[in-house]
Amino acid sequence: MIDNQKLASELLINIAEQILILYQQGIEVCRYGISTAKNGIGSQQDSGCTPLGAHIIAQKIGGSQPINSVFVGRVPTGEIYSATLDAQNPERDWILSRILWLAGLEEGSNKGCNNQGGCDTYQRYIYIHGTPDNQPMGIPRSHGCVRMRNQDIIELFAQIGEGTPVTIVAD
Numbered sequence: 480m481i482d483n484q485k486l487a488s489e490l491l492i493n494i495a496e497q498i499l500i501l502y503q504q505g506i507e508v509c510r511y512g513i514s515t516a517k518n519g520i521g522s523q524q525d526s527g528c529t530p531l532g533a534h535i536i537a538q539k540i541g542g543s544q545p546i547n548s549v550f551v552g553r554v555p556t557g558e559i560y561s562a563t564l565d566a567q568n569p570e571r572d573w574i575l576s577r578i579l580w581l582a583g584l585e586e587g588s589n590k591g592c593n594n595q596g597g598c599d600t601y602q603r604y605i606y607i608h609g610t611p612d613n614q615p616m617g618i619p620r621s622h623g624c625v626r627m628r629n630q631d632i633i634e635l636f637a638q639i640g641e642g643t644p645v646t647i648v649a650d
Contacts, residue, residue, distance in 0.1 A: 488639045490536075490607075492625055494520060494529060495650035497617045499607070499625065501638060511635065512616035513607075514626040519619070520649055522589045524597035527622050530589040530605060534645040537582035537601055539636060546629050547609075550574040560611055572622055576609030576629040577636040581645060607645075608632060 487504040494515050501509040521528030540553050549558040551574070558564060560575050583589025583600035590599055597603070603623065610626035620626070627635070 488643050490639070490643060490645040492645065492647040493650065494531075494619075494648065497619070499627065499635075501635060503638075508638070509635070511627055511631045514610070514614065514616050514618055514620045516621050516623045517619045518623070522583070522598040522600065522603075523595055524599075524603055529619075529621070529623055529625065529647065530583060530598070530600050530603075531647050531649060532589045533584040534581045534589065534600055534647065535584060536579050536639060536641050536643040536645060538578075538580040539639075539641055540578040540580065541576065542636060544576065546576050546633060548576055550578060550608075553578060553580070553604075562613075565611065573611050574606065574608045574624075575611065577632045579607040579632075579636065579639075581605045581607065607635075 489502050491500045497513050499511045499513045500507055516527055516529040518527040520531055522530035541548060541550060544555050547560040549556045549560055560573060581600050587593040592598060605623055607625040607627060609629040609632040612628060
């Protein structure tokens with residue numbers, strides 16, 4: 480059965496405002512605080528930046544996992560994030576609860592390569608994902624991904640489908 484509500488969804492990510500907005504049938508439904516890259520805007524491989532432009536949700540990962548589930552390489556580890564686990568792994572970049580894996584649609588900008596090398600959002604493993612609740616939102620702190628509160632990413636995950644358009648803008 481096709482869910483027309485999900486088909487008519489789109490996401491807008493505004494880096495300057497550090498917000499993600501869900502639209503359904505052109506109407507704003509939800510607004511979430513986010514955290515994008517501490518290295519700023521960019522699309523080059525290994526830049527640690529958040530890419531701009533037109534994207535889609537290429538894959539949804541983790542829909543059956545409990546809140547605060549830990550993912551490594553897009554696979555749940557069986558761990559549930561806690562302050563104790565964090566203290567035992569201080570250098571880990573936590574990917575929690577759900578993953579929305581982005582794919583760029585603009586050749587040479589966020590898809591494929593350009594004269595500076597690889598710039599492919601999907602190959603760079605850029606996601607929208609959950610992060611520890613003690614991490615600030617509204618402040619760029621990620622390694623290129625779009626971080627969200629765990630409850631927020633679970634709510635968003637349920638409202639959209641693979642193929643949902645995502646536009647990332649600077650302001």
